[in-house]
Amino acid sequence: MKVLIGFPPTISEKGTALLSQNRQFQYFETPTFLFPVALGTAATMARDTYNHDVIWEDAIAQNISWREFFEMIEREKPKVFFFETKAPVIKKHWNAVKILKEKFPKLKIVICGDHISYDTMETMEACSVDYAINGGYYDFAFCELLEFLDGKREEIPKGIWYREDGKIVDNGRYEFKNKLDEAPIIDRELTKNHNYQKEFNLKGRPLAYIMSGRDCWWASVSACTFCVWDHTLYPKGAFRNRTPENVLKEVKYLVDECGVREIFDDCGTITVGKWLRDFCKLMIESGYNKKVIYSCNMRFGAVNYDEYKLMKKAGFRLLKFGLESGCQKTIDKLQKGTKIEQVIPSCRDAKNAGLTVHLTMMVGYPWETKEDAMETFKLTKELMVKGYADIHQSTIIVPYPGTPLYKEGIEKNWFRFDPKDYERFDMAEPVFKVPGMSPEEVQELCHTNYKIYIDPRYMLQHLKRIKTMEDVFYTLKGIKAVFGHFSDFSRPVKTAKFDVEREVINKTISNRLENLEITHIR
Numbered sequence: 001m002k003v004l005i006g007f008p009p010t011i012s013e014k015g016t017a018l019l020s021q022n023r024q025f026q027y028f029e030t031p032t033f034l035f036p037v038a039l040g041t042a043a044t045m046a047r048d049t050y051n052h053d054v055i056w057e058d059a060i061a062q063n064i065s066w067r068e069f070f071e072m073i074e075r076e077k078p079k080v081f082f083f084e085t086k087a088p089v090i091k092k093h094w095n096a097v098k099i100l101k102e103k104f105p106k107l108k109i110v111i112c113g114d115h116i117s118y119d120t121m122e123t124m125e126a127c128s129v130d131y132a133i134n135g136g137y138y139d140f141a142f143c144e145l146l147e148f149l150d151g152k153r154e155e156i157p158k159g160i161w162y163r164e165d166g167k168i169v170d171n172g173r174y175e176f177k178n179k180l181d182e183a184p185i186i187d188r189e190l191t192k193n194h195n196y197q198k199e200f201n202l203k204g205r206p207l208a209y210i211m212s213g214r215d216c217w218w219a220s221v222s223a224c225t226f227c228v229w230d231h232t233l234y235p236k237g238a239f240r241n242r243t244p245e246n247v248l249k250e251v252k253y254l255v256d257e258c259g260v261r262e263i264f265d266d267c268g269t270i271t272v273g274k275w276l277r278d279f280c281k282l283m284i285e286s287g288y289n290k291k292v293i294y295s296c297n298m299r300f301g302a303v304n305y306d307e308y309k310l311m312k313k314a315g316f317r318l319l320k321f322g323l324e325s326g327c328q329k330t331i332d333k334l335q336k337g338t339k340i341e342q343v344i345p346s347c348r349d350a351k352n353a354g355l356t357v358h359l360t361m362m363v364g365y366p367w368e369t370k371e372d373a374m375e376t377f378k379l380t381k382e383l384m385v386k387g388y389a390d391i392h393q394s395t396i397i398v399p400y401p402g403t404p405l406y407k408e409g410i411e412k413n414w415f416r417f418d419p420k421d422y423e424r425f426d427m428a429e430p431v432f433k434v435p436g437m438s439p440e441e442v443q444e445l446c447h448t449n450y451k452i453y454i455d456p457r458y459m460l461q462h463l464k465r466i467k468t469m470e471d472v473f474y475t476l477k478g479i480k481a482v483f484g485h486f487s488d489f490s491r492p493v494k495t496a497k498f499d500v501e502r503e504v505i506n507k508t509i510s511n512r513l514e515n516l517e518i519t520h521i522r
Contacts, residue, residue, distance in 0.1 A: 021036045043187075091422060136176070158171055289313065317355065351387065358389075373445055
């Protein structure tokens with residue numbers, strides 16, 4: 001069976017959509033493309049394990065227009081199209097499904113993603129999609145569905161919703177019963193890894209994203225209230241990780257056959273303890289610590305100084321920490337499970353071990369005052385100017401549907417607009433009302449946080465770290481990205497009048513798009 005996997009064209013005047021492999025959706029002025037690991041696994045597994053003819057086309061990363069996408073489908077004639085979506089573009093994708101089904105009625109369309117798992121019925125009712133996967137591990141679920149469509153399985157797997165006699169069948173949630181090691185190593189030629197190199201935080205080129213686990217081991221203890229993956233795809237008890245030996249196997253493939261020079265492990269937080277120590281030892285003993293640099297997500301207080309040193313020896317370079325806020329009350333409410341007093345020692349120890357520290361933080365919490373928000377700024381600035389942190393990114397909190405924060409926002413009337421106006425969940429504006437601050441002031445906080453980069457003390461710290469021409473090019477790309485972020489958070493905040501105008505414009509564009517794209521292309 002011929003199978004198409006990737007993303008349909010997702011076009012917006014707001015910028016380039018960062019849809020793949022990202023917990024927080026955002027449009028970027030300066031494009032960033034992250035490799036979609038789960039879809040990449042699905043593509044490789046469908047071909048190598050289940051013997052299907054797989055086509056990989058990511059219309060976003062490859063900048064493919066609707067006309068080119070239609071021409072590709074007419075030329076290749078796939079039987080199935082599988083893609084992932086998120087809340088801010090879900091309505092675009094409902095319309096995309098409608099257009100595709102009208103033009104290619106025999107094409108079976110399968111959709112997945114955290115928003116699909118949040119409300120599968122909503123999507124089944126909103127468009128004519130054939131199958132919707134409820135739950136994470138949708139790469140495995142999709143391949144099981146292909147077995148059914150190929151006549152090798154009697155029933156549609158649990159967790160995959162479908163239609164029968166014109167009615168939607170609620171088929172529950174997908175239950176993952178396998179081991180992640182059973183999945184094949186992703187074929188980076190099939191999945192066109194060269195299209196996913198625009199990522200300013202990583203230095204080595206070519207680079208590759210992998211996942212040693214799905215998603216975060218912390219979710220097995222207490223899922224963060226704002227992380228949609230922890231509540232819709234990989235909730236408490238659903239975390240699985242690969243063995244260190246299996247991850248090393250992928251490292252060897254990426255280095256030896258793909259020439260990869262940096263790997264980012266996008267497990268929500270890399271597994272610590274014995275797993276991490278064993279993996280580091282394998283990297284050192286195999287010599288791959290000298291052949292590739294390795295970066296990952298990390299939690300404050302999760303490892304000690306000796307383990308940071310071991311990570312450095314094993315080839316680790318960058319650790320991405322979720323600071324989120326400088327206020328303990330916010331950290332506690334988000335159920336992050338960390339203490340503010342752990343932040344500086346963790347960063348200092350990582351830096352002293354020779355690692356690069358990347359911080360992420362958010363603004364726009366509905367319980368934080370401006371004074372609270374400035375505590376985050378002050379803490380981040382202290383870390384940056386003292387040389388305890390190298391990079392930071394600041395975004396607006398988005399309470400994705402399916403998270404406790406979304407539910408609480410509805411109950412407490414925190415939303416600035418209709419909670420089902422998903423298109424506005426794109427971090428371009430505040431979603432929540434914030435006490436004592438206008439939406440414009442919340443946006444300005446993101447600007448303020450990024451101004452740390454032009455503080456002379458930070459600039460001096462950064463100049464000290466420049467040792468090679470690669471460091472120079474990395475710095476220049478970082479500067480470009482920072483100015484891009486200024487543009488990302490400079491869009492006008494929408495008003496009620498703007499909402500009316502937006503609806504009129506959207507309907508007009510939608511009608512014109514539909515009339516243009518349903519037309520037969522020869």
